Amino acid sequence: GDSVTQMEGPVTLSEEAFLTINCTYTATGYPSLFWYVQYPGEGLQLLLKATKADDKGSNKGFEATYRKETTSFHLEKGSVQVSDSAVYFCALSTDNQGGKLIFGQGTELSVKP
Amino acid sequence: DARVTQTPRHKVTEMGQEVTMRCQPILGHNTVFWYRQTMMQGLELLAYFRNRAPLDDSGMPKDRFSAEMPDATLATLKIQPSEPRDSAVYFCASGWAISGKSTDTQYFGPGTRLTVL
Numbered sequence: 001g002d003s004v005t006q007m008e009g010p011v012t013l014s015e016e017a018f019l020t021i022n023c024t025y026t027a028t029g030y031p032s033l034f035w036y037v038q039y040p041g042e043g044l045q046l047l048l049k050a051t052k053a054d055d056k057g058s059n060k061g062f063e064a065t066y067r068k069e070t071t072s073f074h075l076e077k078g079s080v081q082v083s084d085s086a087v088y089f090c091a092l093s094t095d096n097q098g099g100k101l102i103f104g105q106g107t108e109l110s111v112k113p
Numbered sequence: 114d115a116r117v118t119q120t121p122r123h124k125v126t127e128m129g130q131e132v133t134m135r136c137q138p139i140l141g142h143n144t145v146f147w148y149r150q151t152m153m154q155g156l157e158l159l160a161y162f163r164n165r166a167p168l169d170d171s172g173m174p175k176d177r178f179s180a181e182m183p184d185a186t187l188a189t190l191k192i193q194p195s196e197p198r199d200s201a202v203y204f205c206a207s208g209w210a211i212s213g214k215s216t217d218t219q220y221f222g223p224g225t226r227l228t229v230l
Contacts, residue, residue: 034218043117043204043221044156089156100146100169101219103156 002027006090006104013080013111021075021107023064023090031092033057033066033073034101038087047075047088080111115139117222119205125228131193134225136205137186145188146219147173147180148204156204162188163210195229202226 007022025031032051036044048057053068062077073090090104118137126132138145146161160170165182173180177199179191192199206219 036221043223044206044219045221046218049218100158100161105155
């Protein structure tokens with residue numbers, strides 16, 4: 001079945017460091033891909049998305065490119081801030097799933113001053 | 114700023130008691146999801162509705178859990194009887210989808226933190 005695999009956390013970085021969180025997927029259809037972020041004590045919120053191959057989603061300095069050839073959607077940010085500390089979830093959705101999101105296990109990011 | 118609301122935010126109860134969690138989806142959204150989040154299992158989809166009709170509740174323990182949408186502005190998740198292993202954060206999310214197509218974006222509520230003693 002469809003699935004999402006993320007790099008394991010926690011990831012600890014110093015402020016202004018470069019961030020990459022790897023995400024790969026398996027899907028039978030043509031998925032839309034998402035990154036959601038969960039700040040402590042809150043629900044998930046959409047960070048960015050891409051709906052077709054080679055699309056780049058971006059928001060708040062974060063970027064991810066939909067790579068069909070490598071079935072990947074890695075999250076990157078050039079310079080992280082303490083306020084980026086959160087749990088990041090990669091997810092996919094396909095038409096044949098009826099709108100369900102398939103989530104990865106989440107990657108906790110901790111940014112130190 | 115439209116948001117998904119959930120009540121209660123926190124619930125502590127004793128084993129065997131009934132628990133009802135409520136969700137108000139964003140006005141105009143036609144799809145509502147219930148998720149459970151635990152440290153061990155991560156995020157699990159319990160059930161979801163499209164235009165108030167249940168589409169999939171395969172993730173939900175049928176013997177004790179039930180989910181309904183009495184109207185378009187209210188979704189409920191009920192546990193009866195509750196057990197300590199039900200302790201988790203329960204999230205509701207809503208979105209918009211055309212029939213047969215994936216939901217564009219899901220908007221999550223703040224969650225209900227349930228503790229069953």
